[in-house]
Structure formats: C-alpha cells, structure tokens
Amino acid sequence: MKFRIIFYFSVLFFSLVSCIDIFDDLTVHNDGTGTYKYSVNLSASKLKINSILALDSLDGKKIPSIIEIQDEINRVEKLFKEKDGIKNVSIETDFVNFLFKFQCDFDSLSTLESAVKSILKSENWVKNIEDLTPTWFDQNENKFSRIIPDITIKRGRELNPTEIDLLSAGKYRSITRFDRKIEKFENETAMLNPDKTAIALQTNIYSLINNSKLLENTIYLSPIKQQK
C-alpha cells in the first residue's frame, strides 16, 4: 500500500516538477551478464520538491515523508536483492539534491527483465498487466534490440506552455555498452562512441512522455571472436 502512495507521489512529482534529468546505462558482456544503472536527478527542482514534501497532502493524495520514501526505497532494494540472478544491488539516495541512483549486476538480460517485471506486478504498480507483455531486451547472437516500456504518464490535465518548455528542458539519456564493436544500428538519432563499443540515445522528457518509441533501437554487433 505504501508503495502505491510512493508511486502516486512519483507521478505527482513528474506532473509538478518540471526539470528532470534521467539516464540509464546498460552494459552487456559477451557472456550475457552485465550491469544496469538508472539515475534520476531532480536537483533543479529541489525547492519545489521540498515545498511539496512540506505538505500533508496534495490533490487529495497523501504526501509521504522522507523517512517513508527512504523506507520504501529500502524495501524495493530488498525485493531486488531477493531475485535470482540479480546481484550487487544498490540504491543511493540524496535527499538534499534529490538524486536517486539504482545499480545492479545481472546474470542475463532475461533475469533482469523478469526481476523488474515481477516487482512491478507484485507491487501492483502497473494498471494493465498486458503493458508488461512485450519483451524489453531481445538478444540473439549478434543482434540486440531494446524497447522502452510504455510507461507514459497519463496526465489528468493538459500541460500549459511553460510546463511543456520546462519538461522539454529535462533530458533522458540511454546508453548501451558492449564488449565488442557495433556494426550498425537502426535508430538514426543514436550516437556511437569513437571505439564503437557504446551507443547513446538522448531525448527530452516531454518528447519521451508523448512517444516512448524514441529510445527504441536495434543494434547489430560484430561476431564474438573465438578464442584459440
């Protein structure tokens, strides 16, 4: 139940707090293991967040205290730690600057995906379970595809031009790293690093809210070199 309150609170934040900086960083090794990092930076709106946190409720929803938020984060961290194939889980929180960083190692992309999905399901975070049906990460030998789950926030009201401007200033950066070179990719807005082992996609939060497909990509990798 508390988790749901925190979720409502997050939605409320995203509705009211305009300047958000998010990045995810996925490293996939040749053996299928890897590291996933997810970071949310709300420091540009810390005054507004503190003002919201000072309230008891907003729009009829209870505003949790920092202690409650931290407790819930700890609980979610524990849920991840209990998942098979997920290791070295950490969630760093900074309630002064409102920075939240999640990191974990995984045995395979499918274990990461099923861990996240099972938590979303068990905590009743998603309204439609069908929304979780599509595969987020798809990898066969030399081809890797990822989609961004359609978690577009359903807004109860229209955004005014100022909010649109501010949300447009917020960034979402998605990075995918490999042990081998990337030969080609399908999303034309993606950017390769000079040694072609990492690819980055960036968009603004407003665009992402309206179209989660902006960060989808299919990447073709060079074959794994056989050890002699």
Add this chain to the structure above:
Amino acid sequence: MKFLKLLLVSFLFFNVWSQESEDFIPKEAVSVFSINNVALLQKVSLDELVQYEFMTELQTELFDGSTNGKTLKDSGIDFDKKLNVFYGKSGEFEVSGFTFGISDKTKLFNVFDDFDKQESNIEGAEFYTSLQNHLVIKGNVAVLMRVEPLQSTVKDYADSVWLARGYEFPNYYDDEYFEDEGAIISDEEAVLLEEEFDADELDSLIYIEDEPLDEVFPTATENPNVKNYNEFKDSILVMYQMQFLNQISNELFIENISLKSVDQKFAEQLTHKAEGVFYLDNSKNLRNTQNFWYFQSIFPHLYNEIDELYSGNVITGDLFFQENSIDFKLEANYGEALGSIYEKLNKSKLDKSILKYIHESSAFHFTYNVNLREAYEQSFKVVVPILEKQKDPRVSSTLLTLELLNDFVNKDALFGTYTGTMFGTFNGIKKVKTKKIEYQYDETTFEYTEQEVEGEEEMPLFTFGISTDREDIPEKILKHISGLTSKLKNHGKYWKFENALLESVPLYFINRNGLFIVTNDENLAINNYDGYADEAISGKEAKKIKKGGFIYAHVDWTKMIDKFPREMFQPKQLEVMDAIRSKTGTMELTSGKVNRTETNFELKYSMNEKSGNSAKHILDIINSVYVLSK
C-alpha cells in the same frame, strides 16, 4: 363588542401569521447566518438575480433537472422573509438546516417533490420527510432540518443493551468480522427493545468496558427475523433521531422555545438592519466539544470554573453591502474575567519602527500589537484563584509550578525580548539562486560526472519581525548557533543562515533598531537593513496601521494576482484571473476598542471598480468565474 371581537380575531390572526422564519431556529444552534432577503433584494432584484448564468444551474438543481422555464421565483419561497442557516450541537445530537418563509406551498413542493407527508402530533405543524431530512411547515414558515444523534450516544446505548442481553461484544477491527454467524438478535426482541427505548434508562444500564474478544462478529443474515449488531444499532439510531426530532419540534412549535426566545443577544442581533447577520456561541462549543469530556470527568470543579470563564463568549457579525465595499462588522463578546485579560493585552502602543520595514509594494501585511506583560500579570490574577480552589493534587502541583516560575523567571528579560509588536509581510514571488547537480557527459566514453552548478527557482518572499528591548538576547542565541554550525554567519548588519529554507535558500536575521526580523528577502537584509526609507509604505497607510487597533491586516488582491508567477497556473485559471483582475480590490481587517465585555473588528473589502453596488459586483465576479470555468 363587535370591535373587540374583531380586534381579538385580528390579534390571533396576526399572532399565527406573524411568525417569522427566525422564530424557528432550535435553541441548540451554535452558529447561525441569517440573510435578510428584503435588504439584499433591494440591492439586486430577484429578476436580476435569476438572469445570472450560474443561477440557471442552481435552478436546474432546484427543480430536479427540468426547470421548464422555472426560476427561483417559482420555488414558493417567500423572499420577503429572512433565510436562516443554522448548525447546532448538544451533548447528544447535532442539528443543522434552514428556516425560510413560504409564499406558495404548492410551488414549494415542486422543489421538495421527494418529501413524503408524515403524521403530525403537533397541531398546526405539517411534517414531511425525505431520507434523513425533515421539512416542518407551520403557518407560512418552513424548517428544513437534519438531526443526527452523536455516534457516542448511539453506540453507548446499543452496546449496553446488546451486552446486557448476553450477546458477545462485536470485534470491530477483526478481518473475519463478517465471517461468523454467532450472535444474532431476533426481530421480535429488537422490536421489544425499540418499544422500551427511553434514553433516560441509559444510566441504569450496565456499561461493560470494551474488551477484545476471540469471538468474531456475525454477518448480516438472510433471515429477516433476526438482527445482527449493526442492524440493531441502526434501529437505535432511528429511534434517537425520532426522539430528538420530536424534542426539537415540541420546543419550537408547542413551547415556543427557540434560540431567539432564549438568547437575548441573538434576538437583538436579528434587529440589525444588515444584509446578513452572523452568530456564533463559543461557550456552547466549549461545553459540547468531545475533547473536554475527559477533563470534565477528571476535574469537574475546574471544568465548571473554566465553563464560567467562557460563559457569554459569543461572536456576532453584521454584513453590509455598501456602495463600493462590503463590510463585515464583528463583535466578540466575553465575560468580565476574560475581558479583564483582553483589556490588559490590548493596552499597548505600536512600535512605529516596524513601519519602515513594510515595502510600499507589499501585497499583504499585518501587524499585531499587544501588551504581554500586563496580560500575563492579569491572567495570573484570574487563573491562580481558580486553581487555588481545586483540591486535586495534580492541579495543586501545577499551581505550585506556576507560582515558582512566576517568582524565579526574570520577567523583565522575558517580556523585554518580545515587547509586543509583531508584523509580517508578503512581497510576492522572486527567483532565488539555488544549487543543482548537472550530469556532464564525456562524449568519448559516454561516462558522466556530477557537477554542482547554480540554478534558479521561485520562492515566496516573506518578512516577519518582532519588537524587542533586549537585542542582546537574540544576538546571544545567534552567536551560540553560529559556533555550532558554519552555515550561520554574522555579516555585521545582519546574520545569514545558508540553505536554511528547504535546504536551498538562505534566511536572514536583522537584529537592530529595536527589532528582530527574520526574512528570506535578500534585498531587505543586504540593502535595506535599516528599513526601506522612501520605498516604505506611505504615510497614509502607516496611519491606517496605527489606527487599526491591536490587529491590522491588509491584502491587495490586484497586487497579489500580479505577484504570483503566471506559470504557476493553468490557462483556464489564468483566463479567470485576467477576467477578474480589474474587478478585485483590497481587504482590510481592523480592530476597534477593547473593553471588559467586548471587542469590535471590521473586515472591509473595497472594490477597485466603483460600480456603486457591491452586491451586484460580487455576483458579477461569481458569474464571470462560473462562465469561464464551465
């Protein structure tokens, strides 16, 4: 002889038909708002009123969705009589409702079409009921009321009877509450209980302490001949509702006991030639509030003394729609004992040095000016004798503590630190500098680093200050805190506390000129620590503050609207704000002289637009907001 008969008949006729809507307000009423339709409709006629667009919706609601061209004028309500809204509470029930005049009973039932006629035991009074609402008509006056027994009254009775009959006590909080079909009471037995119902028997029934039981409570049964606890409690509720409704009706319609007949203050208030009058009996609130029950049972004598202290604590008000303003005049009445404290409290002189710290563009400011020292001394004189009379050891030790503190505490230092003048201002919203974290990405490796950069956010600017004769005391405290944290630093003319507000914005302390001021307005602390000089409020406004009594507040709604950043509002809200911008005005709260029995306050809303009709002005604003927000 014939003339005498005619006179007698005329007298009787007059007596029956002269009853006014305000004669039927129950004596339990704690608050009443009485609208003088006659005076009000002189300002805005009924014809003008029904033409407002927002009235269409109201009228549709009134006539159950289908007006067929009907307006408020077809509601059968007599607008030559007052409309009174009341809320009241006794130790056993709450009562709320309206009383109003009737011009046409047939038309009235177009509005109250879901009310069914009930049998009446009171001659001349007709009873109609719809669910929990009761409409009582006597002559050409109607009372629409709802009587709700207090939950505690119903529960105590239901529990005591239920337990006395040998049934298990319900376990309210058990999740399995509805799973067991244990204890049930037969319908016949319930009927018997209803028949023998008499609240006077309450005391004779044995009350059993709440105990958590292993036995779970039964669910509603399909057998109509048995009742479970909840159904039984509902029966008790209905019986109490009937009992209290009868009690109120008997008093109002047979014994002629109403608030007007028992409360002279209220009766006098009704004679005022105002568009609306307001009445609030705080002493009843003290008596009826559930919070004091514990206090009442533990310290009954002390409770009685406090009750006496608060007797006559009534607030009355008059609402006047003047040409270009709306005036709300309030009179706070109290007993002499409390009055003696208030009198001393208000025996004070405004510290004029605060005036230079109120900026001329301030959208809101208030001043509060009291003599704490004299009020303290007087309170001591009033409270100590009350406590001395009590025999309870707990009260006695409280008294000893009070007396020792009075002897040991340095009152010169205490009351010198805050000499009694206080002020506050709101100067709108300003962009303030904050620190934020930015991710810097390395475009070669796609790794990132965190960097602290300066950002800007909006923050309301406020200033709050008190007068002091002992600048050394706040200075001592600030000095001590600065030794504990590097965030607080003395900058000579002011102190600055970094990241004090919401972990982002600094707070400034100005401790000079006999004032201790706290503000987040950098401009005031750094550039205007001795006041705004020429930019301070005008001499005219300063004069108003000085004359405003012990409390004064001023809100300029036009400035308020201008000072809030437009990005805080939705387009629709902005549209409404822009539409009413020119129609807003200023609001001013002032207090008059304080004496041993009453204090007067006046709240005045002055319109910018000189329309010459404030009632119409308010209706125009309501209509604009309604039309724009549709």
